[in-house]
Amino acid sequence: MFDVAIIGAGITGSAIARQLSKYDLKTVVLEKGIEVCQGTTKANSAIVHGGFDAQEGTLKAKLNVLGCKMYPSICEELSVEYKNNGSLVLAFNEEDMKHIHELYERGLTNGVSGLEIIDGNKVKEIEPNVNKEVVGALWCKSSGIVCPFNFNIALMENAITNGVELKLENEVLNIKRIEEENCFEIKTNKEKIKSKYVINAAGVYSDKINNLICGNEFYIIPRKGEYKILDKSEGYKASHTLFTCPTEKGKGVLVTQTVHGNLLVGPNAQVVEKEDIATSKAGLKEIMDGGRKSIPNVDFSKTITSFAGVRATPNTGDFMIFKSQVAKGFINVAGIESPGLASAPAIALYVEDLLKEVMDEDNRNLEPNKNFNPRRVKNKPFMEMSSMEQIEILNKDGRYKTIICRCENITEGEIVNAINRPCGAKTVDGVKRRVRPGMGRCQGGFCGPKVVEILARELNITPEEVLKDYENSNMLVGKLKEVRGETVEI
Numbered sequence: 001m002f003d004v005a006i007i008g009a010g011i012t013g014s015a016i017a018r019q020l021s022k023y024d025l026k027t028v029v030l031e032k033g034i035e036v037c038q039g040t041t042k043a044n045s046a047i048v049h050g051g052f053d054a055q056e057g058t059l060k061a062k063l064n065v066l067g068c069k070m071y072p073s074i075c076e077e078l079s080v081e082y083k084n085n086g087s088l089v090l091a092f093n094e095e096d097m098k099h100i101h102e103l104y105e106r107g108l109t110n111g112v113s114g115l116e117i118i119d120g121n122k123v124k125e126i127e128p129n130v131n132k133e134v135v136g137a138l139w140c141k142s143s144g145i146v147c148p149f150n151f152n153i154a155l156m157e158n159a160i161t162n163g164v165e166l167k168l169e170n171e172v173l174n175i176k177r178i179e180e181e182n183c184f185e186i187k188t189n190k191e192k193i194k195s196k197y198v199i200n201a202a203g204v205y206s207d208k209i210n211n212l213i214c215g216n217e218f219y220i221i222p223r224k225g226e227y228k229i230l231d232k233s234e235g236y237k238a239s240h241t242l243f244t245c246p247t248e249k250g251k252g253v254l255v256t257q258t259v260h261g262n263l264l265v266g267p268n269a270q271v272v273e274k275e276d277i278a279t280s281k282a283g284l285k286e287i288m289d290g291g292r293k294s295i296p297n298v299d300f301s302k303t304i305t306s307f308a309g310v311r312a313t314p315n316t317g318d319f320m321i322f323k324s325q326v327a328k329g330f331i332n333v334a335g336i337e338s339p340g341l342a343s344a345p346a347i348a349l350y351v352e353d354l355l356k357e358v359m360d361e362d363n364r365n366l367e368p369n370k371n372f373n374p375r376r377v378k379n380k381p382f383m384e385m386s387s388m389e390q391i392e393i394l395n396k397d398g399r400y401k402t403i404i405c406r407c408e409n410i411t412e413g414e415i416v417n418a419i420n421r422p423c424g425a426k427t428v429d430g431v432k433r434r435v436r437p438g439m440g441r442c443q444g445g446f447c448g449p450k451v452v453e454i455l456a457r458e459l460n461i462t463p464e465e466v467l468k469d470y471e472n473s474n475m476l477v478g479k480l481k482e483v484r485g486e487t488v489e490i
Contacts, residue, residue: 002028002165004355005186005195007172007209009036011148011344012336013201014155019348020355021162024367028195029156029164030188032171034467035430036423037152039203041341042433043227043277043309045254045267046148047241049339050087050140052107052115059319059350061110064339067346068112068142074345078154079378081147081259086114087241088123089138090130090294099245100138107140114141129237129295143241147259148341149433153423155344158376160422162369168426172202175213177327182362184213184329197329197358199351204274204312206320206334214326218334221313222274225267226283228291231302231441234263242294253290255298260436265291265298267309277308304441311337321347323354329362331355379417381435383409404454405447407440415451419458426459428452429469452476 004020006013009031017029033039051065075082091097100117107115116139123130123137160166170188175198178185183194202209207220241256256264266287288300314320314335324330331354333347340347356366382390382400393413394400400413418425418434425431428438431451438444438451452475456463464476 001183002026002193002195004028004197004199005030005184005193006199006201007186008039008201008203008206009033009152009156009166009168010039010201010203011037011041011152011155011341012203012333012347013199014152014159015344015348016199016201016333016351017159017164017166018155018162019352021159021164022369022372024369027159027164028193029159029166030170030172030186030193031166031168032189034169034426034469034471036156036166036168037149037433038469040309040311041148041152043307044148044225044311044341045227045256045264045338046145046258047087047254047256047339047342048082048144048146049342050107050114050143051110051112051339051342052103052138052140053246054106054110054339055317056106056109058317059321060339060343063319063343063346063350065111066349067339067343068144070345071144071146071342075146075151077374078151078158078376080151080154082144083146083259084142084144085240085257086139086141087143087243088127089140089243089245090123090134091136091138091245092131092133092293093135096245097136100136103138107138112140112142115139116141127238127240127242129297130242131294131296139240143342145241145256145259146341151341151344153434154376154378156423157421158374161376162372166423172209172212175209175330177213182329184327196362197331197355199331199333199355201333201336203336204310206312206332206336210324210332210334213330214324214332217322217332218320219315220274220335221315222272222276223311223313223337224270224272224276224308225311226279226287226306226308227264227266228284228287228300228303228306229258230263230265230298230300231304232261234299234302235261237263237295237298244290244293253287253293255291255294260439262304263298265300272310274310277310279306279308283308305443312340313337319343319347321350321354323358329358331358379414381409382411382414404450405437405440407442407446408436410435410437410447412450412454415454416458419455425455427467427469427473428455428475431455448475 054061320334402412
């Protein structure tokens with residue numbers, strides 16, 4: 001019997017798991033994917049929004065502003081890449097400037113710090129590559145950028161280190177309330193488990209999970225956004241995150257540097273099926289046109305990859321975080337679209353309070369985990385170490401001598417460490433998200449086969465069993481002559 005079962009190991013579920021690991025609870029996280037961070041968290045804008053865009057009085061506004069304030073300290077604790085680069089909402093005419101003033105007033109109401117309205121000359125001074133037609137902007141100095149993959153993984157790693165159990169490839173199929181035991185029985189594709197309390201953080205599938213046990217309080221509208229990642233040689237063209245004025249579909253196409261120095265452009269917004277993460281020629285043209293509105297000289301010939309992610313837009317317009325009135329002990333954490341990444345640490349605090357309320361009804365208290373360690377120890381990238389640090393780690397592990405990824409200068413030692421850590425990588429893309437082999441110009445053309453070889457060795461599987469990311473995404477199907485039906489001589 002578990003005390004708490006969390007469904008979903010994206011950024012929201014992992015943040016909640018880490019927060020609850022501060023307490024003496026038997027907590028399990030159920031994730032249908034092969035890895036954590038395989039849903040919306042792996043395909044978003046990586047922006048820690050300041051909180052001026054969310055409507056006053058909403059959960060989005062409250063949790064975005066608080067979450068933004070929490071990022072510097074929590075990223076320091078977990079050794080996650082974070083940069084307080086600030087953002088600019090650009091205005092190109094009088095109508096845009098009216099909107100800028102509305103956002104400024106809304107931001108003040110929401111409690112956002114570091115807001116300033118600046119004129120076009122100031123914008124061009126701090127962003128020399130910006131469209132020269134800019135007439136002004138809202139400057140939010142408190143916003144930032146983060147590596148969403150590593151933040152998600154770090155949260156789960158820290159949760160596991162502090163006693164949380166993670167069950168991967170466990171898709172929830174049914175949930176029923178057992179009143180005589182005051183608990184839930186959760187049936188997955190692999191097993192049945194019992195838990196006193198259930199937290200639904202299943203992303204675009206949160207409405208489906210809710211409907212297994214509760215009513216139809218909300219539904220999710222899957223909304224796809226497409227992106228382009230450009231080479232680091234283009235990263236200098238935007239030091240701040242650049243937005244155009246938002247519309248009813250979202251915050252529009254943004255241009256931003258990433259924490260690793262690339263340039264990111266996107267997203268658009270299109271209602272799709274939950275599994276549709278394909279890019280399209282028309283969609284990519286839309287984001288290129290949108291990006292050039294902010295930075296006209298973006299060289300899209302330097303694109304190294306394109307991708308798409310699906311956001312869990314709720315029909316209600318606000319985060320759906322509440323205790324079920326139908327099934328006692330069931331908590332929904334649903335509709336976590338933008339600014340969900342920025343809000344994640346604060347969402348975890350909010351859910352903690354809801355859980356306390358539910359437990360109070362059962363005359364239970366949250367007792368502290370006396371062994372809780374908030375810190376995650378992670379080596380710096382080998383190429384960022386000092387000479388003395390490099391010598392020290394080479395003396396411990398000679399695999400750091402071998403460069404596997406030439407684009408990003410990633411060593412074999414770093415890849416092996418990523419595989420064997422708590423919540424370690426199990427796929428090629430899992431390695432890529434943790435330590436970046438395959439993130440550079442060649443997109444794994446050189447290092448991909450080596451990563452497959454290392455994964456097979458460390459996971460004790462055959463190379464043919466190594467997956468790119470999802471189920472049935474095998475990188476190899478067999479030796480060429482065997483596939484052709486020819487005799488293989490050894």
